[in-house]
Amino acid sequence: MSEVIVVTSGKGGVGKTTTTANLGTGLALAGYKVVLVDTDIGLRNLDVVMGLENRIVYDLVDVVEGFCRVKQALIKDKRYEGLYLLPAAQTRDKTAVNPQQMMKLCQELKEEFDYILIDCPAGIEQGFKNAIAGADRAIVVTTPEVSAVRDADRIIGLLEANELRNPKLLVNRLRIDMVKRGDMMSIDDIIDILAIGLIGVVPDDEKIVVSTNRGEPAITDDKALAGQAYRNIVRRIRGEEVPFMNFNEDQGFVDKLKKLFGLKAN
C-alpha cells in the first residue's frame, strides 16, 4: 500500500525540509521505493539538503504543465537505492500549481512508489493547500518555542478541516539541558497543549548543520543523536512500536516529596 505523507509546520525554519530528507532516506534504506516531492515553489531547498542540486533538469511545474513526463523530472539518488527527488521550480511561484493537479500527481506517483513524502512550504496559503491536497497523512513539525507551537496548532486545525485526520507531531531541536533547567517546554508540555499524538522527538544536534553542509542526510550517521531519532521515527512510520527516549525535566525535591505523599499524580 502506497502512502502520501505531507511534512508541514506553519512556521518556517523549524526543519520541514531536513525532516523530509532524513525520513525519506531512512525509508529508502529500509528497502522502500521513496520519492521526495518539494512543493516549495520559488524557494526550493530539498535539492541542496539532499545534495542533488546539480542534477535538476525538469521540475514539478514542468510535470504539472505537461512539458515532461513524471519520470523525466525524477532525480535518482545514486547513493541510496530506491530514493528519488521531484524538485520544485525555482523561477515560478505557488500559483503555478493547484490542488487538483497535486492530487493527480500524487495518484500517479502512488503507482510507482511505496512512500511519497511531500515537503510543504511555510505558511497557510496556496503552497500549503497544494502540499496537503494529495496527502493520506500528515506529520506536523514544531520546535519547543511559543511561535512554532502556536503555528503548529493552527496547522493542525487546518489539516483536520481538510479531512486529514489524526496528524502526528514531530518535535524538532529539543534541548534536553534546557528542558532539565525548566527553560524549555518539555514534550509533555507541548503534547498537553496541542493534544495530538507524537511520532518523534529530534534533539538539537550540531551534526545536522554539518550534514546539511555536505548534502548528506544525518540519518546515515550512526553516531549522530538526531540520526538515531530519525531512525526511530522511520520505524514508527512503518508501524513499529518504538519507545520514546526520556527527555523530561528532572524532578525537583518538592515534586519528589509531593509524589511521596501522593499529592501529585505522575
Next chain:
Amino acid sequence: MLLDLSKIFGKPKNSKEVAKERLKLVLIHDRANVSPQFLEMLKSEIIKVITNYMDIEESALDIQLTRTKSDDGESTVPALYASIPIKNIKSSGK
C-alpha cells in the same frame, strides 16, 4: 487546609511555565477564530442564565475554547470549557 509545599520552598516561576501560560492564552483566541468580544458575549449570556438558578462567583468564572480528544480517541474536537464556581443554589428554583 492543605499546604502547598511548592509555594513555600518553590523557586520563582521558570521560563517554560511562562511560555506555557502565554501559549494557552493565545491559543484560546486562535482556536475560537472569533473576536475576544465573542467570548465576552458568550460569558455574559451564560452568567445571565445560570444566575437564575444559582449564585456564582462571577470574578472567578473561566470560559475557554480548547481541544479535546474525541470519544473514539482518534481525533481531536473543539470543546467549550467552563469553570463556574457556585456560591449558593437558589431554592426558589425548585
